[in-house]
Amino acid sequence: MTIQSAMRPLPRDLDAITVPNGEKVVLKEGEKVRVVQELGGSFTVKTDYGNLMRIDGMDADALGRELPEELAAKIARDAERAKGSFSMDYVSEALEEVYDPEIPVSIVELGLVYRTEEVMLDDGRRRIEIDMTMTAPGCGMGDVLTADAKRAAEAVPGVDEAEVQMVFSPPWGAHMMSDAVKLQLGLL
Incomplete structure (x- = not known):
């Protein structure tokens, strides 16, 4: 807020x-x-x-x-x-609580999270793999937001580790934002 x-x-x-x-x-x-x-x-x-x-x-x-x-x-x-028990829904909810500090919008609603996947490791541990992007490749908050996403996923009970990869393909575009965010930002 x-x-x-x-x-x-x-x-x-x-x-x-x-x-x-x-x-x-x-x-x-x-x-x-x-x-x-x-x-x-x-x-x-x-x-x-x-x-x-x-x-x-x-x-x-x-x-x-x-x-x-x-x-x-x-x-x-x-x-x-x-x-x-563990649920990927908990991971999704945790990522929805990671906000861009410049605008009051979660990284999920901004369309920055491209993929979340549960991977069971050979030793029985659970890793969550996340691919995400930034609105611009040179965004200085990239390391901060990826660390926030990693911390949020690893805080979910049942998650042993999280790996967040910054990707730029496909390039982010405003069309990736949720309609609610577009409306909030005056883009609809």
Whole structure:
């Protein structure tokens, strides 16, 4: 959800990722930030200098926010799923919770995920293979979003490992977005 909060100083150093470059940085205690987006269990903040940064949802308290509902719900879902059997639907749901930090849209709805496949390894472990792309080959968030997709898939109970491959064939196009996203972005 897109929000606008007041600028507030950080009470401690926070790890952050620059948007759209995807560089890991540390925001220092006392730096002022404003929360502009809360989706997928993370926050996008704007600094005093106008830079966008992504902050992990587990650092919500440092932003004066509660643990994001999506993150709390994910923790509860994962605990419930751990009691049951594995399903690829759980993997799909987990990937739907990975959001592009520049626009409030999941990577699935954007059409960035081309393939998800369950592979049973010889030792009985389960690997999820994911092929995904970016809206542009030079997107600086590519490494960040692939790491997010890997982390999301590996958090699903019953998944032992995930392998995410960045592919550019076929090239991404706006026609790959869901109709709901096209409508949200004013493209329909």
